[in-house]
Amino acid sequence: MSALILISVLGVVLLYLGLFEKKSWLAPVGIIGLLGAIALFATGWNIDHALLGGMVVFDRFSTGFNIGMAAITILIFLFGKDYYAREQRHVAEQYALMLFSLVGGFLLSSYTNLLMLFIGIEVLSIPLYVLAGAKKQHLRSNEASFKYFILGSFSTAFLLMGIALLYGGAGSFDLAVIGRHIAETGGANALLNFGLFFTVSGLAFKMGAVPFHFWKPDVYQGAPTLVTTFMATVVLMAATAGFYRFIDITGMPPTLERTMVLLVLATLLVGNVIALRQTNFKRLMAYSSIAHSGFLLLALLTDHGQAAGHGTAVGHTLLYYTFTYSLATTGLFILFTIAKRAYNGAEHNGIFQGLWAAKPWLALCALAMFLSLAGIPLTAGFIAKYQVFLLAIGAGWLKVMGFGVLMALLGIYYYIMVVREVFVRPEQPVAFTVAPLNWVVVSVCAVGVLVLGVWPGLV
Amino acid sequence: MLYLFYLFAAISVIAALVVVAAKSPINSVIALVVCFLSIAAHYILLNAQFLAMVHVIVYTGAIIVLFLFVIMLLNLNSIVEERKPVIVRVLSVVTGGLFFLVLLAATRQGLGTPVPAGFDPGIGLVHRIGTALFTQFLLPFEVSSVLFLSAMAGAMMLAKKDGTENVNLPPSSEPDDSAA
Numbered sequence: 001m002s003a004l005i006l007i008s009v010l011g012v013v014l015l016y017l018g019l020f021e022k023k024s025w026l027a028p029v030g031i032i033g034l035l036g037a038i039a040l041f042a043t044g045w046n047i048d049h050a051l052l053g054g055m056v057v058f059d060r061f062s063t064g065f066n067i068g069m070a071a072i073t074i075l076i077f078l079f080g081k082d083y084y085a086r087e088q089r090h091v092a093e094q095y096a097l098m099l100f101s102l103v104g105g106f107l108l109s110s111y112t113n114l115l116m117l118f119i120g121i122e123v124l125s126i127p128l129y130v131l132a133g134a135k136k137q138h139l140r141s142n143e144a145s146f147k148y149f150i151l152g153s154f155s156t157a158f159l160l161m162g163i164a165l166l167y168g169g170a171g172s173f174d175l176a177v178i179g180r181h182i183a184e185t186g187g188a189n190a191l192l193n194f195g196l197f198f199t200v201s202g203l204a205f206k207m208g209a210v211p212f213h214f215w216k217p218d219v220y221q222g223a224p225t226l227v228t229t230f231m232a233t234v235v236l237m238a239a240t241a242g243f244y245r246f247i248d249i250t251g252m253p254p255t256l257e258r259t260m261v262l263l264v265l266a267t268l269l270v271g272n273v274i275a276l277r278q279t280n281f282k283r284l285m286a287y288s289s290i291a292h293s294g295f296l297l298l299a300l301l302t303d304h305g306q307a308a309g310h311g312t313a314v315g316h317t318l319l320y321y322t323f324t325y326s327l328a329t330t331g332l333f334i335l336f337t338i339a340k341r342a343y344n345g346a347e348h349n350g351i352f353q354g355l356w357a358a359k360p361w362l363a364l365c366a367l368a369m370f371l372s373l374a375g376i377p378l379t380a381g382f383i384a385k386y387q388v389f390l391l392a393i394g395a396g397w398l399k400v401m402g403f404g405v406l407m408a409l410l411g412i413y414y415y416i417m418v419v420r421e422v423f424v425r426p427e428q429p430v431a432f433t434v435a436p437l438n439w440v441v442v443s444v445c446a447v448g449v450l451v452l453g454v455w456p457g458l459v
Numbered sequence: 460m461l462y463l464f465y466l467f468a469a470i471s472v473i474a475a476l477v478v479v480a481a482k483s484p485i486n487s488v489i490a491l492v493v494c495f496l497s498i499a500a501h502y503i504l505l506n507a508q509f510l511a512m513v514h515v516i517v518y519t520g521a522i523i524v525l526f527l528f529v530i531m532l533l534n535l536n537s538i539v540e541e542r543k544p545v546i547v548r549v550l551s552v553v554t555g556g557l558f559f560l561v562l563l564a565a566t567r568q569g570l571g572t573p574v575p576a577g578f579d580p581g582i583g584l585v586h587r588i589g590t591a592l593f594t595q596f597l598l599p600f601e602v603s604s605v606l607f608l609s610a611m612a613g614a615m616m617l618a619k620k621d622g623t624e625n626v627n628l629p630p631s632s633e634p635d636d637s638a639a
Contacts, residue, residue: 008605015612055598093616100609107602115599123606130613136621145617 001058003040003066004106006033011099018092026095027081033099034070034077041066054174055113061315062110065241068323069105072233073098075330075441076226082435083226083337094134097127098230105238111245114163114173114199121159121206124238125152128231132223144222151205151215159202165195179249187253196256200263203246206239207293208286210266220286221347225340228282229333232289233326240296240322244303244315252304260301264400267294268407275414279348281336284414285329288373291411292325298404299388302395317387324380324452328369331445334438335366342432352421354430362434363422365446370422372449374415375408380452464504471497484530488523495519507583 010033017025041063056062077095084091104124111117129152133145167173169191170181182192205212220228250256271291278284296318303314339351356363372381385408392401474494481487495518502511581587592600 004602008608011605012608053595053598055596089621090616090619093612097609097613097616100605100612103602103605113599115596116602119599119602119606123602123609126606127609127613130609130617133617136617 001056002044003037004103006037006040007099007103007106010034010037011096011103014092014096014099018090018096023084023088023091026092027077030077030095030099031074034074038067038070041070055116056107056110057112058110061244061312061319062106062241064316064319065109065237065322066106068319068326069102069109069234069237072237072323072326072330073102073230075327075445076230076233078437078441079229079330079334079337080226082438085435090134094131094227097131101125101127101131101230102234105234105241108238108242109245111242112175114166114175114178117242117246118156118160118163120238120242121156121202124235125156125206128152128227128235131227131230132219134224134227138222140222141224142222144219147222148215148219155202155205155212158198158205162195162198162200162202165191165198167195169195175245175249179251182250182253187255193253193255196250196253197259199246200243200256200259203239203243204263204297207236207243207296208290209263209293209297210270210290213267213270213290216290217283217286220289221280221282225282225333225337228285229330232285232329232333236289236293237322237326240293240300240318243296243300244318247300247303248315252301257301260297261397261400264294264297264301265403267291267297268404272407272410272414275411278414281347281349281351281418284349284418285332288411288414289329291407292321292373294407295385295388295404296321298397298400299391301397301400302391304395314391317384317391320380320387320452320456321384324372324384324449327445327448327452328372328381331365331369331442331449332373334442334445335362338362338432338434338438342430349418350421352418353424354426355432356423357425358430358432359434362432362439362442365442366422367419368446368450370415370419372453374412376412378450378453380449380456383453383456460504464501467497467500467504470494471501485527488526488530491526492519492523495523502583505583506580508585509588510583512585 010030013033014026014030017029041058044058058066076098080095084094101124104120104122104127107116107120108124111120129145129149132148133141135141163173166178169189170178172178178192181189182196185192187193201212205215208216220231223231247260252260267290271287271289271294275284275287275291278287299314299317299321335352335355339355340347342354343351352366355366368379372379375381375385389401389404392398392404471494474490474497477490478487478494481490495514499511499514499519502508502514
């Protein structure tokens, strides 16, 4: 709780620093604040639920997710030092908006009341609508912002409709009460069922699950790369955590189960198949993120609620999956920015050509991170997918799991296509300029992915 | 009390009819204000002070002012009578008629419903809502301030006119310039 307050105040402090034009202070102050927040989360996780009005709970799950999100944000801020080096305007606002969005993420991972879910989603999203349009002179950025805003508002309306229906069915916003009502009626109450359906739709939009994925490629492509990184990592973590909190309490009645199976199958299929044809790297990463949310949904599908004594394993898998995915994605987007500058702003997959010849270490890092996204053994991505499939087997979803394995194999193809570009030697050598800080962050991401792949117990 | 109800009901119905029938959009909007204010009066009669105030502030204050702005900016105060195709008119009559039927059915069912036992008529009073906001719902109430703060900062960021010195720099000075 004190960490939440700290981050909110930190955002205001950054806004003030922007007012006094202390641009070089922004990232260091933000990082110090985030480190403080991590410390506060680590020490204050067993705060009494009742003290917070029964609205949020800081248990192991939310503490893990909150620390993970804060750590990824620190990496992104380190990246921002170089990314915003030549940008003069509105840098402070962008850092502050990211922090405000992070507050929403913290709420999503720890809510126990649907009101907090709604406010959390809004606090997460509204800064993102602005951040997506941060490059005001660029049409694509404007398009991304507008599209995200309109579609996001619609999805929020769905979510709100679902929450209203759940309130109508259970007479309370409290998750525990709603879970009890669902268990009593055994999924036969139409009001609750419709409420579940609409709420899951709203949450699935935030995760970018098919058929709610249409915003993702355009927004990822149009938004500034740093913001895209933030969306692909922290926001996905927050959305996953929020989804888990909700699913965990419903106990998965049969109607919801059918919806979830359809979501999983559609997301895995569309995400992986369309990714095969992408030539723009940012769009490729968008479809890759859709595909990964399919695997996350598969893990969520196996959650039959706390009553089955099962939820903890799912929560742990989700944390491990999203955190390692975020590490790899952050590093790859930094490499993408480096390559994009070397190729004068081109965004196609071929801009990685010559990386091996110019910067062998960075090329190896890229290899590790791509392999992790693809799920090759010895990387964290493999362990993550393996855990998801184990959960699916344990819950008896053998056919769905088989489909997931097939799609994971398909996914290896498009990652390897980009990896091939990294090792292609171009006609004339390309000069990649790498800021020292970026080099450090990329190395941290790549080494982190490998270390977590070998010792998965560390998360 | 009952006479007050009939008075306000008559005002709102007449104002609603004027909204539809008025030739000039300005008159229409003014009638809409009257309609909203009389509905707010109904809320007060129902003991829902908070709802009445929010209604006045949001609808009569914000939304109507927006309507007026749009009308004035688009210079719509001259009478514009558009000829709609027959199919649209038929469809709108059908839609309106169906909606009327639904309302009629709902009212017929609803009029006879007794007030459920244990219903507290004072639930809409301002001090009750204030107590709930500052005890049970304190955390969401406080957190929504972060929401408004970020919306404000974001709106400032997007709406502020940037000086020209940034625009005249060569494109390579942009941190990552889109080629498309």
